[in-house]
Amino acid sequence: MKRIYFLLAVTLTITMINAQTTLLSEDFSSITTGNNTTTSGSSTSWNGNANFPTVVAAYQAGGSVKLGSGSASGSITSKSLDLSTDGGDFKVEFDVKGWTTVEGTILVDVTGLSQQSYTYSAVMAGSFEHVSLTFTGGSANSTVKISTSDKRAFIDNVVVVTNVVPSAPPSCTTFISPENEGEIFTGNVTFSWNAAAGATSYKLIIGTFSGGQDVLQETLISGTTYTMPLAIGTYYANVTPTNSEGDAENCEDNEIEFTVIEQEWLGIVINEIYGGGGNTNAPWKNDFIELYNNSSSPKILTGAYIRQASGTGNFNATALPSPITIPAGGYYLIQADTSGNVGSDLPTPDFTISLNLGVGSGKIALTTDNATITSATGANVIDLVGWGTTANMYEGSGPAPGVSGNITSISRTNGIDTNDNAADFKTGTPIPTNSSASLDCTTFISPEDNGEVNVGDVTFSWNAVTGATGYKLKIGTASGNDDILSETLISGTTYTMSLAIGTYYANVTPTNGDIDAKNCEDNEIEFEVVNPPAPDCTTFIYPTNNATINAGDITFSWNAVAGATAYILKIGTFSGGNDVLPATPITETSTVVPLAVGTYYANVTPTNSGTDAENCEDSEILFTVVNPPAPDCTTFIYPTNNTTINAGNVTFSWNAATGATGYKLIIGSTSGDDDVLPETQVLETTYTTPLAVGTYYANVTPTNDGGDAENCEDKEIEFEVVTPPESAGEIIGWDANGVTGYGSSPFAPTTLAEHLTVTGLTRGSGLGTSGGLPQMLGEELLHHH
Secondary structure: OOOOOOOOOOOOOOEEEOOEEEEEEEOOOOOOOOOOOOOOOOOOEOOOOOOOOEEEOEEEOOOOEEEOOOOOOOEEEOOOEOOOHHHHOEEEEEEEEEOOOOOOOEEEEEOOOOOEEEOOOOOOOOOOEEEEEEEOOOOOOEOEEEEEOOOOEEEEEEEEEEOOOOOOOOOOOOEEEOOOOEEEEOEEEEEEEOOOOOOOEEEEEEEOOOOOOOOEEEEEEOOOEEEEEEOOEEEEEEEEEEEOOEEOOOHHHHOEEEEEEOOOOOOEEEEEEEOOOEOOOOOEOOOEEEEEEOOOOOEEEOOOEEEEEOOOOOOOOEEOOOOEEEOOOOEEEEEOOOOOOEOEOOOOOOEEOOOOOOOOOEEEEEEOOOOOOOOOOOOOEEEEEEEOOOOOOOOOOOOEOOOOOOOOEEEEOOOOOOOOHHHHEEEEOOOOOOOOOOOOOOOEEEOOOOEEEEOEEEEEEEOOOOOOOEEEEEEEOOOOOOOOEEEEEEOOOEEEEEEOOEEEEEEEEEEOOOOEOOOHHHHOEEEEEEOOOOOOOOOEEEOOOOEEEEOEEEEEEEOOOOOOOEEEEEEEOOOOOOOOEEEEEEOOOEEEEEEOOEEEEEEEEEEOOOOEOOOHHHHOEEEEEEOOOOOOOOOEEEOOOOEEEEOEEEEEEEOOOOOOOEEEEEEEOOOOOOOOEEEEEEOOOEEEEEEOOEEEEEEEEEEEOOEEOOOHHHHOEEEEEEOOOOOHHHOOOOOOOOOOOOOOOOOOOOOHHHHHHHHOOOOOOOOOEOOEOOOOHHHHHHHHO
C-alpha cells in the first residue's frame, strides 16, 4: 500500500518519556517512490539514511523499505546506539509484511547478544503486522540489524526504546490532520496527530457518527500516522494514547468532525501521447495529447495547465481554456506541433498548443497551476506521465515504455490509472480521439430485469452497440459483484453458462479495445434462477391402451412434452405397478423392453429439474403380450424338386417366411425321414452340408414363438445327388456344326448342346465355335480351363 504522510520530518534525536528512552525512530517517510501492495513494486535501490547507514539489497517501497529480492535476502543495520542505558533492557519494534507469500522469517541481530527471530504471517495484500522484541544486556556502541532469512519482506516504523515501564498512563493528544470541521479530498486520507508524552501506541477509531467506529474499529497504531481510503461523506475520528499503565483519560473531547469531498477534476487522466507527427511514415500530421475522464460523472478542469519537458529537462507551462468539462467516459484532444507534412489531419482538436513532444522519451503533466512540479505526486499534479529510459520523473515503479519511430504512441490500457506509468501504459498505433467520440452502453435482451429463468444453461444476450468490438460481461450474487463470472471479454452478443437456483446480478459493458462505455452500471439486471414449472403429461404412441402385441423386444414410444428433460417409465403386472420395470428416467421418447406373454400396465411421467408432471396416472395403458401366430410354410430355392445336383458340399436355400424367427430343416433318404440330417434349427435361410451320391428328401419348416408352420409336408422336395463330370480332358474334339461323338465315358452326349450342358461349357468359351476350333488336345484343354 502506498503511504502518503503529512509529516515528513523524521525524529532522529533521543527523547525521554516518563523515564523511557527512545533511542531510534524511523518511519521511512522520506521514501516516496515504489508501491508495497503490488508485485510491481519499486526495483530502485535504497541507499540508507542517518538512522540506517548500512543496507544490503534494500529497495524503495513508498513509505517503507523492501528487504531482499526474488533470489537473495536483504538487511538494514542501524547507526551506533548506546543500549546500556536503563540496565541494558530495551525493545526493538517494527512493522512487517511479506511478498505475495511469506518467504521466511525476520532476523534481529544486536551487537553482543543472541539473535532473535520473528515468524510473521502478513502478506503484501494485507496490513502490516506489528512486532515487539525484548532484549537484555545491551551495551554501548551497539547496532541493530534487521534482515530477512530468505528473499523479500517489507519493513516499516522501526523503533528502539529502553524497556522501562511507564509510571502512569499518557495524556491525550490532538489531531494535526485532518482539521476539525475541515474538508479533504476523497481517496487515501492520512490521519496524523501529535506525540503524547508516555504513549507507546495510539488507539484510533473512525465512524460516520460521533463516537462511532463503523468505518474503522479501534486500531492500535505504533506511530503517529495512519492512512486509509475514504469515500465522499462526513466522518468523526478520535485517537487515544495508551501505554502499559492504561489509556489516556477523557480524550472524547478531542474528537474531530470532517468532510470528504470529491476533487472537481478527479478521474481526468492523460490517456495518450504521440510525438511523431509529420515525420517520415507518420500516420498523423501533428503530435497530440489526449485527456480522458475515466470516472462515472462529468469532471471540470478550471485553471489547468499542460506541462511538457524532455526526459531530464524542466517543465514548461501552457494554460488550457477554463473551464473544461469532460463528460464521463469522454475525451479532450490537444493538438501539438508538426515536424513535417506527412500523415493525415487529426480529428478536430479541442485545443491547439505550440509544443514539440518528441518521440523516444519525455514527460507530460496536467497540473492545477503553473507552480514548480516537485514530484509526480505533488499537490498541484492532476496526472503525470514519464516515458522512455531517460525520464527522471514518473508515477509508480517506473516510466511508461519509450517508442521508436514515428508510427507509435503510448496509451493507457482501457483508461485505467493505478498511478504506475510502467504498468498503466502500452505502445501501439496512435488513435487520437476528440470530445465528440463516445461509446454507448447496451441493454440486455435476456434475461429480463427482475425476470425468472430456468435452472441450468442460461443464455445472456444483449443489443449490439455501434463501434464496439467486444463486451465485458460480469455476473455476481450481489449488485456490482463478479463472484460468479469475473469480467470476461466476449466478441459477440451472447454468452451461455450454467447457473444454479438463486438471485443474480449481471452487467455488460461495450468496449472497442481502447475505451469502455461509461455509466453502464445503471443497466445492471437482477434476475432469479428457478426450477422450471412441471411439464404436462404425455400419451403413448405404442403400445396403445388395450392393445395386443407380440412377445419379444417391444419398443415403447410416447409423445414429446414441452419442458420435459426426461421421462420416467414404469411397467408392472398390476395397475400402478413397477415389478417388471422400476421407474426409470429416459431422456428420449422411446425405449426397448423385452416382454414375455402376459398382461401388463405401463405409465410414463414427464419430468424436469423442477419436478414431475402431475396426475399422470390417468395416462396408464393396459396391454396384452401374446405369442405371435405361427408363420406360413416356405419353398426351396435350391435344390428344387426332382433336380440332379453334384455330390459334395450342398447349400440349401429357401424363401424367407413372414413372421419366422427360425427354420427347422430335415434331410432323409426316404420321404419324411431325417436319417441324413435330424431336425436342425437354422436362423438364416441357408444351410450347407456335405451329401454323397444318392436320392434325398428335404423339408424345411418355419417357426417362431407362436409355433411351427403347419402342413409343410407338402413342400418336401426329392432330388438326386450324382458324381460330378470328369475333367474335360476326356473330350477329344468336336465339330461346331453338330457332328456326333462328343465325349467318352462316363458321359457321351449325342449333340454339341447336350455336351456343353453336361460339361458346363457354352459357346464363346473358346471350345470349338465356328471358325475358332482348337487345333490340338492341349489347346482344347487350355480353352476348357
